Amino acid sequence: MTAAVVSPVAYMSTVAVGVVLGAFLCVLARRRPGRWTITVARVLGLVLAVDAVSWWTLVKLGRGDWSIESGLPLALCNIAVFVTAAACWWRTPLLVELTYFWGMAGATQALLTPDLTVGFPDPEFFEYVGGHVSVVLAAAYLVIGLRILPRRGAVWRVFAITVGYTAFVGVVDLVTGANYMFLRRPPDEWSVLRPLGPWPWYLLSAAIIALALLALLDAPFWIARRRAERSRSEPA
Numbered sequence: 001m002t003a004a005v006v007s008p009v010a011y012m013s014t015v016a017v018g019v020v021l022g023a024f025l026c027v028l029a030r031r032r033p034g035r036w037t038i039t040v041a042r043v044l045g046l047v048l049a050v051d052a053v054s055w056w057t058l059v060k061l062g063r064g065d066w067s068i069e070s071g072l073p074l075a076l077c078n079i080a081v082f083v084t085a086a087a088c089w090w091r092t093p094l095l096v097e098l099t100y101f102w103g104m105a106g107a108t109q110a111l112l113t114p115d116l117t118v119g120f121p122d123p124e125f126f127e128y129v130g131g132h133v134s135v136v137l138a139a140a141y142l143v144i145g146l147r148i149l150p151r152r153g154a155v156w157r158v159f160a161i162t163v164g165y166t167a168f169v170g171v172v173d174l175v176t177g178a179n180y181m182f183l184r185r186p187p188d189e190w191s192v193l194r195p196l197g198p199w200p201w202y203l204l205s206a207a208i209i210a211l212a213l214l215a216l217l218d219a220p221f222w223i224a225r226r227r228a229e230r231s232r233s234e235p236a
Helices: 008-031 036-061 076-090 093-112 123-145 154-176 201-233
Strands: none
Touching: 008 036, 008 123, 036 076, 036 123, 076 093, 076 123, 076 154, 093 123, 093 154, 093 201, 154 201
């Protein structure tokens, strides 16, 4: 059977539906807060959990192309799906911070430069687009809709966790001979890593850019935190 060709119209339409739904939920949660907002968050978490499980059972294992070199859910976007599902269910500050920064910096980039070889209505199309869109949607909903804002020091916490996780994946690559997160060699096809220099220098370039993106994403909340601190320090 010939794989469905990736259609830009189908892809952009699916992403647009997610963007509109996310904006609607954020506005509604801020204007009409209530217990329903928690139910929506948990539904998002369940959707993400189902997406993650079905990806590996239906797409990877179901097609019989699983291998330890490429079949483990170790890419940062894979882990972000699990973290986001947990954040939607429990809404703890650290999980929400990871969801926000990983979602907005990582999943958004994956949507802008999709790594898709199949199109609508292939199951892999829905798994890829649905998973990434849901992560971004959940990140916006938790932070903007439910107002669970990143705390002071969130940038450095998330960056340190990201570096630590990357080191763990590097050990897995070394033991298995895999190339998860392209830590051992660059991808064969063109990717956003190519302009960042040759291996291993693109790893350092990517880390610097990642830190800058985290700081940029935190900037609106940094300003808000500064204003809140000033207001609290002013005499009544």
